[in-house]
Amino acid sequence: MAARILVLCRANVARSPLLAARLRLEVDARGLDGAVEVSSAGVEAPWGQPAATGSRVVAERWGVDLDGHHSRPWLHVEPGAHDLVLTMERTHSRGVVRTVPDLAGRVFTAPELVHILADPHVVERLPDGPAGHGVGLPEQVRSAVALADGYRPGRWQHRRGALEVADPVRQGQEVYDRLGERFVELAAGIAAGLFGTRFEEPDADPGVTRS
Secondary structure: OOEEEEEEEOOOOOHHHHHHHHHHHHHHHOOOEOOEEEEEEEOOOOOOOOOOHHHHHHHHHOOOOOOOOOOOEHHHOOHHHOOEEEEOOHHHHHHHHHHOHHHHHHEEEHHHHHHHHOOHHHHOOOOOOOOHHHOOHHHHHHHHHHHHHOOOOOOHHHHOOOOOOOOOOOOOHHHHHHHHHHHHHHHHHHHHHHHOOOOOOOOOOOOOOOO
16 A cells, blocks of 8 residues: 655645645656655645646646646545645644544644654664665655654744745745745655655756755
């Protein structure tokens, strides 16, 4: 069974579809399609809203088409069946755990997880490379998530700005562009920690930070 990753934001129109798209690029670049499934939803999302124009523009620069995206509520996507739930804000994480307590050890804001996975104490305990130590990729992902759960930052009030992703809705394209740059870095950090390797894109767009 594939490792399942769910990306959540508020309305599932701007942040979560864009980060999910970037994570899928990381998965596909490693030939892990079928071993890892990445989807998105919203904690307050209605059904059927399209992706925000700013997110579609950023995704197009990555070669990803978000025109077919339609928002959906998170409780309709079997959240408890996911190995990792990535949120954008601390309030999202709290609400998810409050509603589905069994997810407590598997819910992180995306920046929080990257912060944890970069900790030297965590890095030295992660499996080496894809399917490290003879385990399958899904098992490796679940092991990394469980490890990260034991190293959560203890002082949220001092890290909140760095460990959350602000909503860009109703802001200019430059805000979405910065969001895209941040998601490139976050997706690379998540993939490096969970999957064990990074990848380099041969034709990176000018002005967009790549892994």
